[in-house]
Amino acid sequence: MNQHNVHLLDLPNEILFFILKKLDNIHVLYSLLGINNQRLHIIAQEQIFTNILNFVSISQSTDEIFSTILNRFCTSILPIIHKNVKSLIVDSISMECILRASNYPNLTELKLFNFNKAIVSQYFMDDSLFGHIFKQQITNLILIINENNIEIEKEAYTKNVYVVILAFFKNLKHLTIVESSSMDNYPRLSLCDLSPTTFFSSTLTKLCINVKNFDDVQALLDGRLKQLITLIVQVDSIHDRILTSYKWNDLPNLKCFSLTCYRSFQGFDNVIVRLLHRMIYLEELTLYLHIFGGSKFIAGTHLDNEILIHMPQLHTFIFYIASENVIADPTIRVSNDDIQRTFTNIEHRQVACMVDYFKPDTMICRIFSLPFKFHRLEHITNNIPNIIFNSVTYLKLWDTDPFKYKFFVRLARAFPFLKNLSIRNIVRPFLFDQNNHLRDKDWLSIIEYPHLISLDMERAHSYYVEDFLNETKAYLPHLTELKVLYYSLQIVTKYFTRNETRRNCARVRQLIVENPIAYPKDVYCYFPSLSV
Structure with missing residues (x-):
């Protein structure tokens, strides 16, 4: 074989599998299935490429591209591989199209993004279109909530959503219900004053859920989930005493x-x-x-x-x-x-x-x-240990002493995957401290926050607004949300005319100031991505 003339089809199957496993299954199927090459057509149908299908991975594409890919899957690809599909990762908008495309006799896992209460009455009922699939087949259900109506009462949401879900899926073993990253105030599970039979299962072995208070944790462990092995729970609030009396038996099955x-x-x-x-x-x-x-x-x-x-x-x-x-x-x-x-x-x-x-x-x-x-840390001061926090994406800084230049250098190194940052500090460094970094060996380097998407400086001195928005000091390539005092923003950007702060503002889609105002034209020119 001439090493300068090697084509993809010249490679043995073992090498092809190794290469294709690096790609998303959706892309493998879309690229190789039905392209008039029998060998690639057969390879693409292997279980390693068809057992798990993540349609959310392509939802970041433009609407036209996503629609084209989804249409081909529903008309040509899914009818061929439907018997191999064991897990579907879908958005609530595209779920019906995907489920209508074929029968899925081996489907046992469903991960649904942008879940809301309307999904329950539409799909999680005996007489619903796909009730026969969901009710008996699904053993692992993962729901990512994006509930628009945050004014719904927690007790009503529990009865009409959480309780219905657990009762409908007869063979459910694993249930995960969590909020999307943009949600922070959706109705959590609340079992207060409800009968032990209202959120009951004899099959569930793993539950991951957010609850209203610690009494709800006690309720989950009162015997209504007899087979529970793993309980992962986030509590909104904990009181210093138990408000409701529940059974206090030992938990022989609980391992995690x-x-x-x-x-x-x-x-x-x-x-x-x-x-x-x-x-x-x-x-x-x-x-x-x-x-x-x-x-x-x-x-x-x-x-x-x-x-x-x-x-x-x-x-x-x-x-x-x-x-x-x-x-x-x-x-x-x-x-x-x-x-x-x-x-x-x-x-x-x-x-x-x-x-x-x-x-x-x-x-x-x-x-x-x-x-x-853990992914979250709060009330962090200048006292950062010499540790790399790779898992932390959400960080709140607060101190009565000023944050100096060297601190932000250490911050970027200690939290390399930071996505959400909040700074609460109204004290600026002394003038000597501000200029002291010029003698530091790192002073020429711009501090980079490559993953930062949200920055909250509403309770920070304008000095820190300058430090983050000035491109000669910081680089924020993915910043899309900025919360700041409008006056500080005016000063730092020189009333939206300053070039040094323009680039870090260019991708901001949501600008949050202390009082909602109608922004003048200069603001929209300075923040070209800002939602009108």
């Missing part, structure tokens, strides 16, 4: 438990520890908590004595726990090293901590397992 609450709360020992004491058979535990008040902070000794000693089968413990306390004696300072020494259990020694003091008498102690696994 994950609890996340972004709001600060009181009562860690009274609420969280009491629940964990029921989970003596647990093998994997994940906690993301911010505890407020109390006489002590949570550290390694407390975790060992109050939690881990009661879980003899536990082999994986992933955690981020922030304790915010009032300092009784301001002359006594706890250091990072002091906290590290409390982790004497060799199985859980891969930990790090951050200790911050705020005037006049507040302390926040953060402890977390390594490598860091």
Whole structure:
């Protein structure tokens, strides 16, 4: 074979498979199936390319391209490979067209984006068009909520959506219902005052869901989900006492438990520890908590004595726990090293901590397992440890001391995949500090935030607005949402005439200021992508 004249069809099947597995299955099928080449036609029908079809992966294309690809799949491709399809990843808009294209006798998994309550009455009913497929076949259901009507009552949404879903899918084993990245206020599951039979399943083994409060977590574990092995739950709020009485039996089937609450709360020992004491058979535990008040902070000794000693089968413990306390004696300072020494259990020694003091008498102690696994961090100060947080995409900065140039250099390195950044700091560095970076070895480099799409500086000094919008200081190639004081924006952009800040504003589609106003023509010229 002449090495300068090798074609794709000259390669053996093993090499072709290796190459094609790097591509999305949708692209492989669209490119190779039915192109008048029998060999490629047969290869494209292999299960590795037809078991899982992700139609959302092509939804970022233009409407015309997406429509062309979808039409060919529905008319020519799906009728050929329909028996191989086991998993469909679709958008609510295109789902019906795809399901109408053929029968899918082996379909067991459905991942649906842009889910809303109208989908339930249209598709998740006995007399619906695809009820026979969904009701008996689907064992793994993943719903990404994008609910437009956020004024819906949580109790009504629970009865009319969550309860109906669990009752309709008779053989469901895995259920995941989460919000899209743009949603933050959709109706969460609320089981308060509802019968234990209203959200009941004898088949469900894994549940991932967001709930209203901690009482709903207790309700999920009161015996209504008898076969539950994995529970991943995000709680909107936690009270310092249990408001409703539920069954407190042991949980012999529960092997994996994950609890996340972004709001600060009181009562860690009274609420969280009491629940964990029921989970003596647990093998994997994940906690993301911010505890407020109390006489002590949570550290390694407390975790060992109050939690881990009661879980003899536990082999994986992933955690981020922030304790915010009032300092009784301001002359006594706890250091990072002091906290590290409390982790004497060799199985859980891969930990790090951050200790911050705020005037006049507040302390926040953060402890977390390594490598860091969570996507969100809040109330982060100048005190960033020398760690790369690859998983963090959402970050809130807050400090009473100014953020200096070197801090933002470290920030970009520590959080390389940051997508959402909020800065709360009304203090600007002294003039000496502002110019000091000119003597730093990195001063010539522009700080890059390659993945940043949302920037909130509404509560930040205009100095930081300058630092981020000035292209000689920062590069924000994907910034699409900007929240800022209108006055600060006017000053930094010199009333929307300054060239140095124009490029970082060019892709902004949503500009949020403190009071809604009708923007003048100059703003739309300066922000050409801004939605009218």
